[in-house]
Amino acid sequence: MTDKHILVIGTGSVGKRHARNLHELGCSISCVDPRNDRLTEAIDQEGMKLLGSYSSLQEALMHSSYDGAVVASPPVYHVQQSVECLRKNIPVLLEKPVAPNLQDAELLEAEVKDSDAQLLLGYTWRWWPSLLRIKEMLDRGVVGKLLHVTYVMSAHLADWHPWERYQDFFMSNQEQGGGALLDESHWIDQMLWVLGGGPLEVMGRVEKISSLQISSDDNVDILATYSNNIRVSLHLDLFGRPHEKSIKFVGEEGTIVWKVDEILVGKSMDDEWEKESFSSDRNDMFMSVAQEFLAIVNGDTLPSCTIHDGVQVLRIIEAVRRSSATGATVKLRPM
Ligand SMILES: NC(=O)c1ccc[n+]([C@@H]2O[C@H](COP(=O)([O-])OP(=O)(O)OC[C@H]3O[C@@H](n4cnc5c(N)ncnc54)[C@H](O)[C@@H]3O)[C@@H](O)[C@H]2O)c1
Secondary structure, three states: OOEEEEEOOOOOOOHHHHOOOHHOOOEEEEEEEEOHHHHHHEEEEEOEEEEEEEHHHHHHHHHHOOOOEEEOOHHHHHHHHHHHHHHHOOOOEEEOOOOHHHHHHHHHHHHHOOOOOOEEEEEEHHHHHHHHHHHHHHHOOOOOOOEEEEEEEEOHHHHHHOOOOOOOOOOHHHHOOOHHHHHHHHHHHHHHHHOOOOOOOEEEEEEEOOOOOOOEEEEOEEEEOOOOOOOEEEEEEOOOOOOOOEEEEEOEEEEEOOOOOOOEEEEOOOOOOOOEEOOOOOOHHHHHHHHHHHHHOOOOOOOOOOOOHHHHHHHHHHHHHHEEOOOOOEEEOOO
């Protein structure tokens, strides 16, 4: 248990979750959201007592001091709000993506370097038990040398937040940092994390092809080429039903398939698979992130997912955008 005071900035879906988890871990919580209904929802969570609730970060920083801050607002505010906290020496747990563009992400990276406070980046799928297991299996070379990887994330936007019109959700709005490429960049982070290093070049298309009423992109296809002959295909969309999250790793000695709660390994030509099932709750990974953040706040550990990792994801995103705009393959500097 801890007696830390944590400021949660943005009390929408994930902000309320972080507030709940950190409260359960013994923290006192204050919240910021320009929407009064969202602050009320944060207060109304079972067993929750807020120390303070504010409509702006400036107001929150004026009224109290904090041991840590969680930035869970739409991506367009991430850099500015993280900078304001770091300049007051407040450690930050920043939700992904770092920013809507590479330039802003690099500004934050420079701030973090100059700050005594740490920043933990919330590409939370790194804490997902079945994905941790995948990383361990690949590190062990379970299917030999990898040759091809396929990532799919397909989920209709109208199903994400059933309590609101999808048109009102920041995801629909390009200027707020919405869209499949930025939001589903979990898979780009995964690719960089599990394969190590980065691709030599990428080709990609970033488009709006469905009839969803949004200004952001809803369809992304990326082909990334690694120097050691690994090819990676990523498909991200905001219109698929039923929803799908899957990864397929094809190696020289077989195939690993990840399907959220199960991992399949096949090594023969027939449809024969060894299966491992996982029963973890989605909140478990957010709880693990909260625990790591508190260890950082206590000075016991350093962030395992860093601002630099987030900048690398944005380098890929910018390269994919360039490829989509020009139709050309874009080469990348070594990561
Ligand atoms: N790690 C994960 O798995 C995961 C899951 C969901 C969301 N996220 C990320 O968390 C962030 C928020 O997503 P969400 O689904 O909770 O969105 P949301 O729309 O439910 O919540 C965002 C909240 O921020 C508030 N807000 C708007 N402007 C603000 C400002 N200037 N200052 C403070 N708050 C402001 C909104 O009123 C809203 O309540 C996004 O970056 C998203 O990508 C990460």
